[in-house]
Amino acid sequence: MTEPVERVDVLIAGGGYVGLSAALAIAASVPGARVALADPRPWREASGDLRAFAVAAAGRRMLSALGVWSGLADEAEPVREMIVTDSRLDDLIRPVFLTFERQEEGEPLAHMLPNGPLVSALGAAAETAGVRFLTPDSVLATEQTPGGRRVRFTSGKTIIASLVVAADGARSRLRAEAGIGTNSWSYGQSGIVATVEHHRPHEGRAEEHFLPAGPFAVLPLKGGHKSSLVWSERSDIADRLVAGAPFLFEAELVRRIGHHLGDVRVIGRRQAFPLGLTLARRFTADRLALIGDAAHAIHPIAGQGLNLGFKDAAALAEVVALALRAGRDPGAADVLDEYQRWRGFDTLRMAAMTDGLNRLFSNDLGPLRLIRDFGLGLVDRLPPIKRVFADAAAGAPGALPRLVVGEPI
Amino acid sequence: MTEMKRDSVDQAEVDRFSAMAREWWDPNGKFKPLHRFSPVRLGYIKREVSRHFGRNERAADAFSGLTFLDIGCGGGLVSEPMARLGATVTGIDPSPVNIEVARLHAAETGVVVDYRATTAEDVLAAGERFDVVLALEVVEHVSDVPSFLATVADLVKPGGLVIAATLNRTLKALGLAVVGAEYVLRWLPRGTHDWKKFVKPEELEAPLQEAGLTLLDRRGVVFDPLRFAWKESDDTDVNYMVLAARPKA
Numbered sequence: 191m192t193e194p195v196e197r198v199d200v201l202i203a204g205g206g207y208v209g210l211s212a213a214l215a216i217a218a219s220v221p222g223a224r225v226a227l228a229d230p231r232p233w234r235e236a237s238g239d240l241r242a243f244a245v246a247a248a249g250r251r252m253l254s255a256l257g258v259w260s261g262l263a264d265e266a267e268p269v270r271e272m273i274v275t276d277s278r279l280d281d282l283i284r285p286v287f288l289t290f291e292r293q294e295e296g297e298p299l300a301h302m303l304p305n306g307p308l309v310s311a312l313g314a315a316a317e318t319a320g321v322r323f324l325t326p327d328s329v330l331a332t333e334q335t336p337g338g339r340r341v342r343f344t345s346g347k348t349i350i351a352s353l354v355v356a357a358d359g360a361r362s363r364l365r366a367e368a369g370i371g372t373n374s375w376s377y378g379q380s381g382i383v384a385t386v387e388h389h390r391p392h393e394g395r396a397e398e399h400f401l402p403a404g405p406f407a408v409l410p411l412k413g414g415h416k417s418s419l420v421w422s423e424r425s426d427i428a429d430r431l432v433a434g435a436p437f438l439f440e441a442e443l444v445r446r447i448g449h450h451l452g453d454v455r456v457i458g459r460r461q462a463f464p465l466g467l468t469l470a471r472r473f474t475a476d477r478l479a480l481i482g483d484a485a486h487a488i489h490p491i492a493g494q495g496l497n498l499g500f501k502d503a504a505a506l507a508e509v510v511a512l513a514l515r516a517g518r519d520p521g522a523a524d525v526l527d528e529y530q531r532w533r534g535f536d537t538l539r540m541a542a543m544t545d546g547l548n549r550l551f552s553n554d555l556g557p558l559r560l561i562r563d564f565g566l567g568l569v570d571r572l573p574p575i576k577r578v579f580a581d582a583a584a585g586a587p588g589a590l591p592r593l594v595v596g597e598p599i
Numbered sequence: 600m601t602e603m604k605r606d607s608v609d610q611a612e613v614d615r616f617s618a619m620a621r622e623w624w625d626p627n628g629k630f631k632p633l634h635r636f637s638p639v640r641l642g643y644i645k646r647e648v649s650r651h652f653g654r655n656e657r658a659a660d661a662f663s664g665l666t667f668l669d670i671g672c673g674g675g676l677v678s679e680p681m682a683r684l685g686a687t688v689t690g691i692d693p694s695p696v697n698i699e700v701a702r703l704h705a706a707e708t709g710v711v712v713d714y715r716a717t718t719a720e721d722v723l724a725a726g727e728r729f730d731v732v733l734a735l736e737v738v739e740h741v742s743d744v745p746s747f748l749a750t751v752a753d754l755v756k757p758g759g760l761v762i763a764a765t766l767n768r769t770l771k772a773l774g775l776a777v778v779g780a781e782y783v784l785r786w787l788p789r790g791t792h793d794w795k796k797f798v799k800p801e802e803l804e805a806p807l808q809e810a811g812l813t814l815l816d817r818r819g820v821v822f823d824p825l826r827f828a829w830k831e832s833d834d835t836d837v838n839y840m841v842l843a844a845r846p847k848a
Contacts, residue, residue, distance in 0.1 A: 220658065221657060221660075222658045222659035222685075224659075336704075337706075337707030514659045518637065518638070518641060518683075519679075519683075522624075522626060524634055
């Protein structure tokens, strides 16, 4: 053997909110753990990113348990009320199908949180907890050796990690390198994501309209006069709306949301993402675990991706932290099997649900329009429905990762 | 420390040991029952040693500065975790094959353990003493239990700990460990255990006390079929662990 190569317990590839929260959770739960994180973009450079996510209660509890929520509360806009309509585009009157005000405990339904401050808060906390940042740098290739995964970086550096965590996004290079296949569903639809400014205040109210083209959500942002849109359309229409003149976009927008917000003006970039689902066939391989979009990518239904990603990070961090505390090899097959079993169930449920939705959407029968309201995004944001689903499907108590219920690992 | 002297060993031998090391360390392989035991066993050691020596139970390096002797270390399934937690570990086993397997695996994972093919009696005779002495799943395999336990006790420094674990000589243990594990589930090769050599808790504790140790805890380990995992319990009928300390001088 040649000169000794540096070893770490866990190397996380990808410094988005999922990778950062996994790194932070492990380092903060296990003093002395050697955790490194590589990303081509340092977390300090993300602060201007205003894309907003709906953080559900579970996500907020996790951020609290990680000690970053108090610093983020000023950036977060509480969603205090949500109205849901099921209607056709030209219906003159949209019957309000469901109205949800605050939950019984008085906590908001969700919080709208911009990506920049979220990443900054997680990055700063991870650095304080002792995570070693290898930025800007990215994983070039990895190679399985009997006692660890040898990781080569674009900078030329090499380290050996007991466990490599792929948090490198929907087109995960590490997932492809490990030969993990994916199943994909696509609907020929795209989700348009944009931010709008409006004359009248939103008063913390979220709107979700179930239009024939798919769900259309208006989510309140900080300050009262800005909202985030998630707008599904057939892909060719979506592309034209995004590429076209702002006034056309705004006119189409008003056709869908009405006039109650007053004049609306689109600010910043309009983007369209193909709507679909990509699921990794496995979440683990030799000394490798997939989390976040690398494991399951959904675009761009606000909230779902983030909340699922947080759950992955929480479950993996718990399994790895308990192994490290016991002196076990965090990349050993039996440790990774625990993560696979834990998250695999959720993913299967989601796959079944999404496949079912695919069929629902290709059908225009009236009663189905009611059923499909249970789908995209809604389930995680409306606690009573969520509870019904959760109670029916999850069963055993204690199945949730500790961080997700707001407890430290 | 990663430099290994292999010049005098022929490659076929190394390959054979390497294959055996993979077998020892495969969680779904021949030693699956031992691996299944690891989480509860290691969790107990981590908690009790941390409490006794005032260490942070949550830390990855909680055992730094402590010396451990792992008697009957086999392929190193316990020695390596102890070393990973920062302990200075000596792993001993009478089988030179086991020791070679353990050495090879430690070199691969970058963990430093002093593995030796020797006996507890020889280590004692050489005058070495340790903060923590582990005798896990070995008592049921020795010929003279009281004399072996006296040796174990003498290997502990004043203020140090002994952790011993073994199978109880009850009909329940006979049913589960021998008939169940060896014959029904085929987890272990038939003949691995001789029930008559299983040791009752009193038979394990008395020699330790006679050697001047104080008993701190006796804890059972039972199989939880729902989680398909072992867990701690007050029921010591099948497998149990005993914790004893040598008073400070």
